[in-house]
Ligand code: CTP
């Protein structure tokens with residue numbers, strides 16, 4: 250693996266990577282969140298930096314160490330991730346959106362801790378902006394890579410996202426498979442390209458999946474010159 254990392258095939262490329270889940274506050278002590286650990290996004294950031302890229306990692310809360318040589322921008326909410334990503338978009342060659350962005354946020358954030366006065370509690374949620382879709386609408390020369398974590402109809406859903414968000418490639422995984430999904434070191438993914446081709450990878454460490462995703466990106470970057 251150390252030999253692999255001597256390849257500086259991403260030199261002079263600026264890559265924006267998003268990682269981990271966002272947290273949407275309910276009150277000063279509570280939030281709506283998800284199970285994303287950030288492992289896939291951090292593996293991508295570390296590997297891209299080792300391969301010579303200038304990496305900006307926009308990360309939701311995560312316990313993982315910040316990879317060496319990476320510029321980190323920590324965010325909490327989808328709105329903050331949206332702002333951080335859009336402020337960098339014009340300057341980058343590639344965006345990889347590995348983050349699990351909350352689709353909805355509480356409509357109102359209580360100023361004080363909510364007390365357990367009632368037998369039920371209703372929190373109204375409103376839709377967050379779809380960051381990747383906006384990038385797809387705005388993109389000029391940038392390559393856009395998305396992720397799709399699904400529990401059913403993996404290929405259909407992933408293909409629909411690739412088209413709807415105007416992506417160049419989407420990395421799809423069925424989170425219900427053992428050896429895939431949240432907070433573990435391996436994943437089982439299918440890589441779907443804009444032209445419709447699908448590559449099915451076996452169960453691999455997220456680090457190895459990162460290398461393969463970046464290999465594909467390198468090829469696309471060479472073609473788009
Ligand atoms: N994404 C995003 N902004 C959002 C929601 C998702 O940028 N508000 C990105 C994710 O980072 C991921 C891709 O879009 O790269 C797909 O996310 P996913 O949750 O699978 O798709 P959604 O479009 O949110 O559809 P759904 O959750 O209904 O399956």
Ligand code: CA
Pocket residue numbers: 350351352
């Ligand atoms: Ca979603």
